[in-house]
């Protein structure tokens with residue numbers, strides 16, 4: 001079976017590599033020549049656990065090919081999967097420019113019948129429009145069927161999710177094409193649901209909107225916990241044990257980010273506007289999330305007043321752990337605010353530093369370890385629950401920071417542990433710890449000496465990087 005995958009981002013690359021892994025001959029096509037030449041040498045340009053190993057293996061075994069030549073990509077293809085980006089447009093709707101360009105490219109280069117499968121997340125009605133577009137471009141003797149196959153993988157576990165997908169959605173109004181695509185997915189052995197083309201498109205948006213709703217809901221409950229004195233961890237646990245509710249996506253935090261939830265909720269809202277339908281819950285979900293992203297910053301401002309000149313460490317930059325994706329990451333919004341405040345900022349992330357450096361350049365100090373990031377800091381913000389951060393020894397905060405003041409947007413630590421470690425700890429939906437403590441009084445002379453040393457060391461580090 002000959003498969004072409006158009007777009008080698010998080011979705012396209014994982015899809016292509018996994019199809020090769022189950023034995024198909026796969027050609028991955030991208031207009032980004034640099035990316036294609038990197039991939040051709042077996043190097044994975046994105047951070048995705050297990051992907052590079054599988055990529056190398058399938059390249060070596062000759063089932064996986066990369067090209068930036070659309071003609072070569074289309075020649076043999078029986079199935080063409082399109083997984084190009086559909087980012088947020090200025091007005092919040094899905095920008096379909098990349099998709100339309102890809103379709104035009106395919107249409108111009110098809111020389112035989114093929115099934116075109118749209119994996120990109122697109123508004124209801126788009127697949128039908130793409131089908132029409134292709135009919136208008138390709139010669140009359142070539143037949144193309146369009147199938148919607150929305151993707152549900154999560155960054156950071158893309159391969160696992162592909163091989164253990166809860167469901168594979170195949171939407172088409174052409175039963176024969178639906179059967180062919182279903183057959184293609186048979187080696188994965190996952191449940192398949194076949195629907196009409198519009199339902200498939202809406203399943204994707206409705207699923208993401210529902211998950212985003214769960215997150216915004218629990219964040220609202222967390223905020224209420226702070227008023228009432230309840231503890232969100234206990235509340236969420238008690239709720240999640242009810243099977244009708246389920247425990248997943250009930251973790252309160254600093255709001256959802258990433259390349260999907262923010263843009264997909266907004267694109268769905270735009271779609272409802274088009275139909276003049278007022279989807280009230282969806283509007284609130286979006287609003288609650290943008291307010292939630294401000295929570296830590298506002299708490300810090302309330303406590304400290306201005307952050308000007310303060311040493312601030314931001315731990316975790318990616319929108320979630322195990323990925324280098326910083327699209328719509330709460331940390332990026334926070335850093336922008338901290339820069340406006342003229343804070344002196346150091347950052348740490350195990351995977352996303354490169355991407356953040358592209359954005360902020362020399363305005364930040366990029367630390368290789370948590371230790372280096374927090375040395376001499378007045379304030380720490382925790383924005384991503386990487387294991388390197390959740391498993392970090394709490395005792396080192398008072399040892400290394402100027403003042404052990406932590407704003408934790410991911411509830412990484414237990415309250416008792418934070419109290420015992422002597423840190424001032426403000427998290428989400430839980431009691432604030434040691435807020436009124438006089439930190440300077442609690443330091444031992446030994447700690448003072450170490451603190452002074454780290455202050456000097458850190459000042460040098462900051463100066464070198466910032467100058």
Ligand SMILES: NC(=O)c1ccc[n+]([C@@H]2O[C@H](COP(=O)([O-])OP(=O)(O)OC[C@H]3O[C@@H](n4cnc5c(N)ncnc54)[C@H](O)[C@@H]3O)[C@@H](O)[C@H]2O)c1
Nearest residue numbers: 007008009010011030031032084085086098102120121151
């Ligand atoms: N990232 C996720 O976790 C995820 C999950 C589910 C669904 N999706 C959806 O899948 C789609 C792809 O998302 P992504 O995160 O993989 O995007 P991405 O931005 O990581 O990758 C898109 C790729 O498409 C390439 N491209 C753009 N125009 C092209 C063209 N005309 N021809 C060939 N290649 C082209 C780009 O160079 C890039 O490599 C989006 O619609 C997204 O909403 C993403």
